[in-house]
Amino acid sequence: MKTRTVTKNTVGFSTPILINTNLVPTDVGLAAVVTGTITYTIQHSFDDPGVGLVKWFNNSALTNKTTSLEGSYTVPITAVRINVTAVSGGSVTLSVVQSGP
Numbered sequence: 001m002k003t004r005t006v007t008k009n010t011v012g013f014s015t016p017i018l019i020n021t022n023l024v025p026t027d028v029g030l031a032a033v034v035t036g037t038i039t040y041t042i043q044h045s046f047d048d049p050g051v052g053l054v055k056w057f058n059n060s061a062l063t064n065k066t067t068s069l070e071g072s073y074t075v076p077i078t079a080v081r082i083n084v085t086a087v088s089g090g091s092v093t094l095s096v097v098q099s100g101p
Contacts, residue, residue: 023100036090
């Protein structure tokens, strides 16, 4: 699958990256690459994107981070996004790759 990315350099939420729940397995690898000074959390949702992404949960390993890190999801999720809580001349780019055919 093609890598999808989103970058955030202001306080707030990035545009969500939707996950294809029709692929088996639905494992997702991700990398958050930081430049400058920024504090971020990676969040995921289980909501149906067709109805609306309402509930977001923090990734327990990627909460309030300030450095580049990687992670994964081995349970089905429907979307992932960045939540920037503090920034001083920096950015975070989230790259997402999903397994499957």
